[in-house]
Amino acid sequence: MQEQKSPKKNPVWSFFSSVRLTLVLLIIIALAAVVGTVIPQQEAANESLQKLPPALAGIVRALQVTDLYRSPWFLLLMGLLTANLVVCSLNRLPVSLRLYRRKPEPDRAGLYEDLPPERVFAAQGSVEDAAARMEQVLKKSHGSVERKQDGETVWLSAHRGAWSYFGVYVIHAGVLVIILGAVIGSILGFDGHVNIPEGGSADGIELRGGKGEMKLGFDVRCDDFNVEFYDSGMPKLYRSDLSFLKGGEIRARGVLMVNHPLEFEGIRFYQSTYGQIPGEAVLSIEGKGQRAVKRARQGERFAIDGGKAHVEILRIEGNLMRMGPAVKIGITAGDRALSFWVFKFIDAIEEQNPGITSQVPQFNAGLYKPYRFGLEGIETSFYTGLKVNRDPGVPVVGAGASLLVAGFLLTFFSSHRQVFVRVDRRHGKARLSVAGRCNRDAVKLDREIGQIVRLYRGETA
């Protein structure tokens, strides 16, 4: 298209209609993408930036290379490529349309010169008979046939695959539709993460890139989480059993596994990570000649002393100040309120620090008399880490990818192949000459012409 004269002399138009620009942009985008794979991106970048001298970190921040693929200058490059793609395609389209609409010229000079001998042959009957028969053959193989007559000579032409001129536009349209889908996704979609402890539920997610929280409009409950391992220690299965609730009512349940996302109200959930968190604390409560065992999570409350006092689990620590598992509880009884830590290994702690419980009231598990608290243990439980998103651009991107593949097939596996036949009189007999022309794939054209010749001769034989 570089030689082609654009009807629009607009300088902006001619800038964007240059394929040299395309090449430059493709290479610059490739180089920029390389930079993005070498420099840590997003969350990982902050860590690395802290290790750099402040001045250098400032420069790195100013260049916006730590979130390169979302930086304005990278998006600008993509925008330029898009404009270039659109303008180049529009510029080129009339040429292809002309090729597509071009009238076949079966009587063009020189077309039937230097034909191999098997493509020029005599036939029985008149020129008219031979032409009619050939027309039938061509109709059978190519569908429609054009006919032209001048005096006693008849020209026939048929063609196939004229659509192949448009393959390149289908490819470009595919790329544009993919870009459109990405834009739709980034504007209308969202993307976040939520950790839900086993048995717990969540009604919101944390958006990616520190964009705050978002309410889902429903609750997601993790009824169960399972992780299985092979004998070698490699993970075999991550599985979360989820329930989706609205107004406390279960609306849907499902099993979430890696590669098997779940969808509820247009929002998709993916099994992303998992981890362990301190779960229920198992407390023993002794006093008034009784011993009770209570299980409670952080934030849960229960009554003791016949309802005169309430215990709340304020904190659960797997290993507090290297003294082992500990739970901080708060007790309210009437207008009296106090709080203290309950250690699992209180006996050993007292042995090493004699008198600690009397010196530090916070560590005295017998502060609410006459009751005495003990910590039997903390049951660790799993949490499941879910990736949560909605991307209305996905079907658009999918359509773009399909166009891309269709365009490849049209461009690289189809060709416009024209067949021309001249029927004239030579030495008193009808003579047929078969020629062809194609934009690519000459081998296929040769095969087709051979087929037509065989078909014609087979029928007349």
Add this chain to the structure above:
Amino acid sequence: MNTKMLGWATVIYLLAMAFYLIRLLRDDEYWGKLATGTAFVGLALHTIGIVVRWWESYRLGIGHAPLANFYESMIFFSWAIMLLYLVTEWRIKNRVIGPFVTPVAFLSMAYASLSPDEATRIQPLIPALQSNWLTSHVVTCFMGYGAFTIAFGLGVLFFARRFVSGSGNPGKGGGHFPDEGTIEELIYHSTIMGFIFLSLGIITGSVWANFAWGAYWSWDPKETWSLITWLIYAALLHARLVRGWRGKRVAIMAIAGFASVLFTYLGVNYLDSLHSYLL
């Protein structure tokens, strides 16, 4: 069992490579026929080796296509190269690319055979790989890599021919080498094949990622590098089709593109990637 067969295939490829080289140096089609026959036997054994490995994985109760770790990927890479090479040889009726392509297939096999025992054992699939998209994604990607390897071999051949003929004169010299126009045409065809396969590889990967990671595109280093490779070959195709680049420039781009392919395949393992289970 399967590793033994694959080991033999490696040795046979070394022989084929040697025969192709002898054919080139002595310009004797006897060695050429021997080379093709040897390569064919190697590919047959290689294919059986892969099928047996597949079958053995089912016998172990962890059945999956042998495309799940770095070792298996190198075996398949080599297989794709040899298959595409022999098809190309048969289509162009010329064995001159052989000495430039078979070494890559041999090296990939040889490097795979150096893997620790643990890697060569058939492993069950981790959750992320338990997907029907595994096979189509890996097959399309590596067929693409294979086609680009052929284009690379042709690029090297292009310069080897110039070196042998002693000048940049495209018309004369080069003896039994095909002429520059033919080599360049073949580079173009291999690149188209690679480009289509790579596109399919990226598309199948995106579909899979949309199920597994919840995003069809995450700018993961391997994704990004596959895009870089795609952009380089897109530039090659546009430069040739629209800007009329021919000969040397196309050969250089085919070689540069292959460097990007290698980095997409191997180099990315040194970057922090979601694809790191291929290490």
